[in-house]
Amino acid sequence: xxxxxxxxxxxxxxxxxxxxxxxxxxxxxxxxxxxxxxxxxxxxxxxxxxxxxxxxxxxxxxxxx
Numbered sequence: 464x465x466x467x468x469x470x471x472x473x474x475x476x477x478x479x480x481x482x483x484x485x486x487x488x489x490x491x492x493x494x495x496x497x498x499x500x501x502x503x504x505x506x507x508x509x510x511x512x513x514x515x516x517x518x519x520x521x522x523x524x525x526x527x528x
Contacts, residue, residue: 469508474501 475498478486486494 469505471502471505474505 476494478494483491
């Protein structure tokens with residue numbers, strides 16, 4: 464049963480600058496990896512859409528990137 468389109472915002476997780484500085488380096492790397500995987504998966508669900516090389520907005524959502 465089709466329940467509607469899934470968007471990246473449906474699966475995205477964001478950290479505030481205060482939360483981001485509390486993460487260990489491995490947690491930041493894991494976050495970026497998971498966000499890229501989520502983006503790739505969501506875009507693969509869209510008909511006729513190819514994933515761009517970079518995740519739009521990732522640098523803005525991650526302080527210090």
